[in-house]
Amino acid sequence: MRKIAESTVRRLSLYLRFLEEFEAKGIATVSSGEVARRGGTTSAQVRKDLSLFGSFGKRGMGYSVPELTRAVRDILGLGRPYVVAVVGAGNVGSALARYSGFASRGFHVRWVYDQDPGKVGLSWDGLRVRDVENLESDLADHPPDIVVVATPEGAAQGVADRLVTLGVKAFLNFAPVQLAVPEDVMVKNVNMAIELETLSYALRHR
Amino acid sequence: MRKIAESTVRRLSLYLRFLEEFEAKGIATVSSGEVARRGGTTSAQVRKDLSLFGSFGKRGMGYSVPELTRAVRDILGLGRPYVVAVVGAGNVGSALARYSGFASRGFHVRWVYDQDPGKVGLSWDGLRVRDVENLESDLADHPPDIVVVATPEGAAQGVADRLVTLGVKAFLNFAPVQLAVPEDVMVKNVNMAIELETLSYALRHR
DNA sequence: GGATGTGAATGTCTTCACAGCT
DNA sequence: AGCTGTGAAGACATTCACATCC
Numbered sequence: 042m043r044k045i046a047e048s049t050v051r052r053l054s055l056y057l058r059f060l061e062e063f064e065a066k067g068i069a070t071v072s073s074g075e076v077a078r079r080g081g082t083t084s085a086q087v088r089k090d091l092s093l094f095g096s097f098g099k100r101g102m103g104y105s106v107p108e109l110t111r112a113v114r115d116i117l118g119l120g121r122p123y124v125v126a127v128v129g130a131g132n133v134g135s136a137l138a139r140y141s142g143f144a145s146r147g148f149h150v151r152w153v154y155d156q157d158p159g160k161v162g163l164s165w166d167g168l169r170v171r172d173v174e175n176l177e178s179d180l181a182d183h184p185p186d187i188v189v190v191a192t193p194e195g196a197a198q199g200v201a202d203r204l205v206t207l208g209v210k211a212f213l214n215f216a217p218v219q220l221a222v223p224e225d226v227m228v229k230n231v232n233m234a235i236e237l238e239t240l241s242y243a244l245r246h247r
Numbered sequence: 248m249r250k251i252a253e254s255t256v257r258r259l260s261l262y263l264r265f266l267e268e269f270e271a272k273g274i275a276t277v278s279s280g281e282v283a284r285r286g287g288t289t290s291a292q293v294r295k296d297l298s299l300f301g302s303f304g305k306r307g308m309g310y311s312v313p314e315l316t317r318a319v320r321d322i323l324g325l326g327r328p329y330v331v332a333v334v335g336a337g338n339v340g341s342a343l344a345r346y347s348g349f350a351s352r353g354f355h356v357r358w359v360y361d362q363d364p365g366k367v368g369l370s371w372d373g374l375r376v377r378d379v380e381n382l383e384s385d386l387a388d389h390p391p392d393i394v395v396v397a398t399p400e401g402a403a404q405g406v407a408d409r410l411v412t413l414g415v416k417a418f419l420n421f422a423p424v425q426l427a428v429p430e431d432v433m434v435k436n437v438n439m440a441i442e443l444e445t446l447s448y449a450l451r452h453r
Numbered sequence: 454g455g456a457t458g459t460g461a462a463t464g465t466c467t468t469c470a471c472a473g474c475t
Numbered sequence: 476a477g478c479t480g481t482g483a484a485g486a487c488a489t490t491c492a493c494a495t496c497c
Binding site for chain 4: 295297298302305310
Binding site: 057 | 253257286323325341342343417439447451453
């Protein structure tokens with residue numbers, strides 16, 4: 042399949058949320074315009090995004106909500122569950138591990154790690170915080186699909202290196218460092234400082 | 248000033264982090280190539296990003312770290328402090344209110360609100376959680392520069408409306424809804440589902 | 454009639470490549 | 476010689492507009 046822009050994937054993920062709402066309300070069909078209005082974009086954009094993956098609508102009719110929902114879920118790879126590990130049981134790790142929105146989309150946090158003996162052994166919603174020493178023994182056989190890195194800055198690269206060795210192919214990185222990983226490993230960075238600074242930039246320049 | 252792409256602003260914010268590290272290490276000058284390598288981009292991109300705002304380097308020499316750091320901080324609007332309020336004292340709100348990285352960049356969380364009487368009155372690192380009823384009486388005279396919306400989905404729009412009325416011009420929205428606000432109000436959305444789903448998309452399509 | 458799907462046109466961002474300073 | 480600053484070229488993304496089909 043042809044290369045798809047990340048912006049397209051992000052919009053599909055956004056549309057999916059609306060589609061799930063429509064489905065929950067029992068709405069049978071939607072037009073590209075309705076999805077667009079909800080998502081703050083244009084009907085042409087919605088149609089183009091979808092058309093990159095196939096023809097899901099009926100001319101004159103719009104899209105069947107259940108069919109399109111299933112199609113988008115499938116495009117996004119949500120047709121199967123993902124095992125997630127969180128490394129770093131600080132503020133961020135704690136919030137993520139407890140966040141129920143993850144599981145409802147098929148992302149199951151099965152492991153939480155920390156280095157601090159004061160945190161190891163604590164139980165969060167039935168999930169025990171384990172010593173980061175156990176990474177290899179726990180995960181060597183079945184590496185998680187996705188690892189959330191929520192360690193302090195200094196520990197992130199070392200943890201990532203160990204997990205890459207174990208075969209982890211996708212990281213969601215909250216540590217404010219650029220992780221160095223092999224070509225075939227994906228890293229998605231989330232950085233609150235950047236989000237706030239785009240706001241401060243905008244506040245200043247208007 | 249000409250319109251600057253958000254991607255440029257995000258990169259500048261990233262460069263700033265590296266510049267601050269270089270400055271802390273006492274490094275006097277950097278080239279665009281050094282910043283680029285650190286940030287996973289190209290030297291031409293770094294020079295172009297900076298040139299949109301002025302000429303900060305010396306040909307043949309590179310950029311003075313202290314001068315460039317100051318310039319980028321200024322571009323991003325970080326020359327002054329920002330008062331931040333957090334609405335919603337759940338997992339996300341709690342993590343953000345306690346996150347020390349905010350204050351070090353000049354973003355000072357001065358207010359935390361929740362609706363739940365069980366949370367109101369709790370003290371987090373010296374910051375008392377207040378009842379969301381008090382929004383107007385607390386903030387009418389001096390609305391915060393930025394409000395972090397970390398409420399449940401259903402409460403977000405109502406809270407945003409009240410804050411817009413109070414004069415708030417910038418929101419960082421963690422609630423998974425598209426907030427409707429006037430033209431001159433900025434909303435930056437942060438949505439973990441989207442981040443995870445760009446990863447699941449990538450895991451599926453390779 | 455009404456909404457999709459899609460080439461073509463437009464707009465935006467990134468990369469190239471080199472003149473111009475130090 | 477080395478590195479910046481920047482027009483020009485190229486790549487990429489969005490919007491337009493309309494033929495096509497239900």
